[in-house]
Amino acid sequence: MRDPMQLLNLDWHSEEWWERAFEDDISVQEARLWEKHLVQCAECRREWEALRQLDTILRTAPPAPMLDASFTTRTVTRAVQKQHLRSLLSFLGSAFIIALVAWVVLNFLGNAYVSLGHALHVVRSEWQLLFTSLLQTVLALFTGWKIILPFLLGLAALSFLLLMPNGVLATLLFLWLSRRRPAALAVMN
Amino acid sequence: MDVDDLQLAQNGNKEAINQMIVTYQQSVFNLCYRMLGETTEAEDATQEALVKAVLNLHTYDTERPFKPWLLRIASNECIDRIRRRRPTTSLDGMGEDGAWEWQAGHSPTPEASLLQAEEQTRIRLLLETLPPVERTIITLFYWEGLSYNEIGEITGLTVSAIKSRLFRARRVMATLLVQEESYA
Numbered sequence A: 001m002r003d004p005m006q007l008l009n010l011d012w013h014s015e016e017w018w019e020r021a022f023e024d025d026i027s028v029q030e031a032r033l034w035e036k037h038l039v040q041c042a043e044c045r046r047e048w049e050a051l052r053q054l055d056t057i058l059r060t061a062p063p064a065p066m067l068d069a070s071f072t073t074r075t076v077t078r079a080v081q082k083q084h085l086r087s088l089l090s091f092l093g094s095a096f097i098i099a100l101v102a103w104v105v106l107n108f109l110g111n112a113y114v115s116l117g118h119a120l121h122v123v124r125s126e127w128q129l130l131f132t133s134l135l136q137t138v139l140a141l142f143t144g145w146k147i148i149l150p151f152l153l154g155l156a157a158l159s160f161l162l163l164m165p166n167g168v169l170a171t172l173l174f175l176w177l178s179r180r181r182p183a184a185l186a187v188m189n
Numbered sequence B: 001m002d003v004d005d006l007q008l009a010q011n012g013n014k015e016a017i018n019q020m021i022v023t024y025q026q027s028v029f030n031l032c033y034r035m036l037g038e039t040t041e042a043e044d045a046t047q048e049a050l051v052k053a054v055l056n057l058h059t060y061d062t063e064r065p066f067k068p069w070l071l072r073i074a075s076n077e078c079i080d081r082i083r084r085r086r087p088t089t090s091l092d093g094m095g096e097d098g099a100w101e102w103q104a105g106h107s108p109t110p111e112a113s114l115l116q117a118e119e120q121t122r123i124r125l126l127l128e129t130l131p132p133v134e135r136t137i138i139t140l141f142y143w144e145g146l147s148y149n150e151i152g153e154i155t156g157l158t159v160s161a162i163k164s165r166l167f168r169a170r171r172v173m174a175t176l177l178v179q180e181e182s183y184a
């Protein structure tokens, strides 16, 4: 229950009061005083009646028309079509992004592979150089000390041939295969 | 319409989409009809809102009620359409697609039909005096029967802001009503 003193301080013309009064958010006492004010104040009475009338008009408005049956079918068809279109577009978008990423990654890997190839080539050349120097040193030592043994020289030549495949072994293999070719063709036919 | 059905609809299940549309189409149309005042445009807006809802089902928070979420999409659609329109120049007479056309098949007598049509036109003219958001609030309050909290979910406004806008909207329309009667 509100304080009667507070009731006296109510501003009948404030928006706050009108909002509350129209929402019926007021006490019995306030309502009684408000009714008294409406009797006395023609302006408030006119506006109050108009608001009540409007409220009735809105509450008793005829219902909106009913949608026809074809509306549902049309809308469902459109929704499904749009959903499919969106799926297709998102698939194409994803495919494009994957292709782009793959291209960037492969490009990067390709560059890295070329660099690795260079590095391997350098290592192999160094290794060949090292092996040749070692063999020359051994031969020089044998010659210098005049203790050359045919067996050791033969062994060194054989290992040289086996371990240095570029050139000698490839040539031998090519010659061997060239000789074997007519025999191989005869077998295949 | 439960969460599983909405999930199915989101995954493109035609039956679930159909069920969703059948369940909510009339509510959405009622809102669009009151906000736009024209049957054809309201139908377009309803279809647009429902299709948007189907496409955006993944953004719907299943912890919250579905209807306010859907009506928010619909009211945004209507607000956009109202804002895109040229400013209305007259408040008298019917629009190019007024309430007349649909009434004939629905009412028992031509007299009742005419009265209903007049009433619809009157309401449309009253609503047209309001800014779009106020129009939404009035529609949701009077014809969707939603609570202030539910209206808040749809409009993104606080309860006190809704009460205050609702009252101001009523006041604007009541003033028009008084003017209308003094001219009559």
Ligand SMILES: [Zn+2]
Binding pocket: A012, A013, A037, A041, A042, A043, A044, A045
């Ligand atoms: Zn007064």
